[in-house]
Amino acid sequence: MANAETRFSRVSRPAPEREGCEGGGTPVIAECIGLTKLFGGVRAVSHLSFKVDEGEILGLIGPNGAGKTTVFNLLTGFYRPTSGSMLFRGRDLAGLAPPAIVGLGIARTFQNIRLFSNLTVLDNVRSVLYRHAPYGFAQALIRSPRVRRDERRVREKALEYLEEVGLAGRAYDRASHLPYGLQRKLELARALALEPVLLLLDEPAAGMNPEESMSLVGLIDHLRRKHNLTIILIEHHMDVVMSLSHRIVVMNFGEKLMEGSPEEVQTDVRVIEAYLGEEYASAYRR
Amino acid sequence: MYIQGVLTVAMINIISATGLAVFTGFTGLFSLGHAAFMAVGAYTSAILTYFLGVPYVLALVAGVLASSVVAALVGYPTLRTRLRGDYFAIATIGMGEATRVILENLKITQGARGLPGISQYTTLPVAAVAAAIVLALARNMLASVYGRNAVAVREDAVAAEMSGIHLLRTRMISLVFSAGCAGLAGGLYAHYLAFIQPVMFTMVQSTQITAAVVCGGTGSLTGPALAAFVFTVAPELLRAAHMWRLVIYGLMLVLIMVFRPQGLMGYRDLSWSTFSTLAARIRRRTPHGKR
Numbered sequence: 001m002a003n004a005e006t007r008f009s010r011v012s013r014p015a016p017e018r019e020g021c022e023g024g025g026t027p028v029i030a031e032c033i034g035l036t037k038l039f040g041g042v043r044a045v046s047h048l049s050f051k052v053d054e055g056e057i058l059g060l061i062g063p064n065g066a067g068k069t070t071v072f073n074l075l076t077g078f079y080r081p082t083s084g085s086m087l088f089r090g091r092d093l094a095g096l097a098p099p100a101i102v103g104l105g106i107a108r109t110f111q112n113i114r115l116f117s118n119l120t121v122l123d124n125v126r127s128v129l130y131r132h133a134p135y136g137f138a139q140a141l142i143r144s145p146r147v148r149r150d151e152r153r154v155r156e157k158a159l160e161y162l163e164e165v166g167l168a169g170r171a172y173d174r175a176s177h178l179p180y181g182l183q184r185k186l187e188l189a190r191a192l193a194l195e196p197v198l199l200l201l202d203e204p205a206a207g208m209n210p211e212e213s214m215s216l217v218g219l220i221d222h223l224r225r226k227h228n229l230t231i232i233l234i235e236h237h238m239d240v241v242m243s244l245s246h247r248i249v250v251m252n253f254g255e256k257l258m259e260g261s262p263e264e265v266q267t268d269v270r271v272i273e274a275y276l277g278e279e280y281a282s283a284y285r286r
Numbered sequence: 287m288y289i290q291g292v293l294t295v296a297m298i299n300i301i302s303a304t305g306l307a308v309f310t311g312f313t314g315l316f317s318l319g320h321a322a323f324m325a326v327g328a329y330t331s332a333i334l335t336y337f338l339g340v341p342y343v344l345a346l347v348a349g350v351l352a353s354s355v356v357a358a359l360v361g362y363p364t365l366r367t368r369l370r371g372d373y374f375a376i377a378t379i380g381m382g383e384a385t386r387v388i389l390e391n392l393k394i395t396q397g398a399r400g401l402p403g404i405s406q407y408t409t410l411p412v413a414a415v416a417a418a419i420v421l422a423l424a425r426n427m428l429a430s431v432y433g434r435n436a437v438a439v440r441e442d443a444v445a446a447e448m449s450g451i452h453l454l455r456t457r458m459i460s461l462v463f464s465a466g467c468a469g470l471a472g473g474l475y476a477h478y479l480a481f482i483q484p485v486m487f488t489m490v491q492s493t494q495i496t497a498a499v500v501c502g503g504t505g506s507l508t509g510p511a512l513a514a515f516v517f518t519v520a521p522e523l524l525r526a527a528h529m530w531r532l533v534i535y536g537l538m539l540v541l542i543m544v545f546r547p548q549g550l551m552g553y554r555d556l557s558w559s560t561f562s563t564l565a566a567r568i569r570r571r572t573p574h575g576k577r
Contacts, residue, residue: 013402098447110445114445116437119441127438127451128451135431137427191447
């Protein structure tokens with residue numbers, strides 16, 4: 001716990017500094033341009049445009065049903081956009097299958113945890129380390145020395161990732177037996193194991209108490225620095241979003257309501273209106 | 287002689303059940319036409335030894351390849367649907383019937399009369415060695431990246447795909463392996479009975495393999511193998527009970543469903559999984575015990 005707090009203290013609350021990408025020359029790593037997704041007549045995402053700079057944490061917030069998770073589902077290829085484009089390192093993602101997108105370096109976690117629940121914690125991470133086991137099927141059948149060597153490496157790698165999120169001690173527990181907060185950390189470890197460039201976190205702190213979510217903040221920031229990640233973060237815990245994000249995009253009814261620094265967002269009348277209703281907003285204006 | 291015969295059939299059934307366990311128990315897809323893969327293997331190898339005098343082992347291998355190819359042809363269009371495996375299960379019913387009808391109408395298979403007088407090469411030692419090899423290969427496959435991909439797809443197809451695992455490729459590999467096992471079982475069966483005809487490979491046969499896998503337990507290899515053995519031997523032991531034997535056999539199935547819905551050994555395996563997790567637990571107690 002003490003460790004978690006020291007980690008957190010490294011995150012400066014008012015203006016989180018970004019390392020290695022100071023000044024105006026920050027390269028854009030991902031960009032959505034006029035992204036639209038219709039489900040029948042419902043505009044889940046409507047003409048959404050935003051950029052993500054390399055190395056930053058971009059908060060994506062908005063009331064329930066604003067279309068945040070749909071943006072993730074579009075970026076990961078689970079849905080195809082109705083119109084608009086999504087560029088990742090200059091490549092258009094539209095029409096690519098999910099595995100191809102993972103191959104380009106985008107990984108995600110899920111709002112409603114999706115672990116391989118009958119497997120052990122270790123096997124959950126091992127399952128996605130296929131890149132470290134490039135042997136052929138015939139070799140796998142006879143379990144050749146090369147397979148054994150690769151498998152040892154996969155196992156070591158998996159334990160390393162578990163170590164990073166603090167789950168190495170539970171490697172042989174069944175994933176479904178973990179408490180909720182640890183299941184979220186396991187999802188994080190599984191996503192990390194894909195060695196992403198861009199990590200999409202869908203409500204990583206959901207269901208956590210303030211103490212747990214602050215320890216998660218420290219962990220996420222630590223992992224971002226260590227693995228040079230760019231992160232898009234959907235989160236409803238405002239303290240988590242505000243302390244982690246460098247910039248925030250606010251969505252409402254599928255559209256971009258505004259974009260700005262955490263302070264700008266917190267004091268913006270439109271945001272307060274979207275979240276709390278017009279009365280509060282007008283009270284705030286006064 | 288009689289006991290040897292029963293055990294030989296048991297070994298053959300272990301092979302087909304092991305194959306289906308990989309597909310159903312570990313990849314999470316159902317097949318209701320595995321008997322058709324057995325039929326393809328049986329006829330291919332029998333025709334090769336019977337008409338062309340091809341050596342037994344080569345004929346068995348050809349049977350394995352033939353059923354794998356048929357599986358790939360049926361699987362590719364039906365397993366494409368991204369998140370649902372149901373289409374494949376339905377397609378296999380049709381494939382099973384179609385295979386039987388084709389076999390009944392081809393000249394080389396001698397139609398419904400079947401092929402009599404196939405050389406009886408399959409003995410108990412041959413079948414037992416084949417079963418041991420298949421179990422070892424299945425175990426190796428499941429302990430490899432191919433097995434892990436399959437299990438990930440079974441557990442959560444969406445999460446697996448979003449983790450970069452190709453659903454179609456993974457399912458196809460499992461299917462082809464599984465059909466290959468069925469083809470081997472078919473080839474062994476033909477050369478044990480010395481006679482095959484299309485009605486041996488109907489949906490009843492498919493259902494029996496599925497029953498062994500489901501009762502043995504999904505996510506287990508030894509469970510289905512054990513169940514296949516029991517389900518072959520038990521009806522023979524129960525012969526003394528005359529007409530009641532099928533009732534008792536049915537009762538066994540019902541009791542397993544009621545008291546062990548996850549199967550006899552759901553998600554568990556004798557030997558390797560049990561012992562390796564046990565060993566891992568012990569290793570974990572020793573400080574910094576990671577290798």
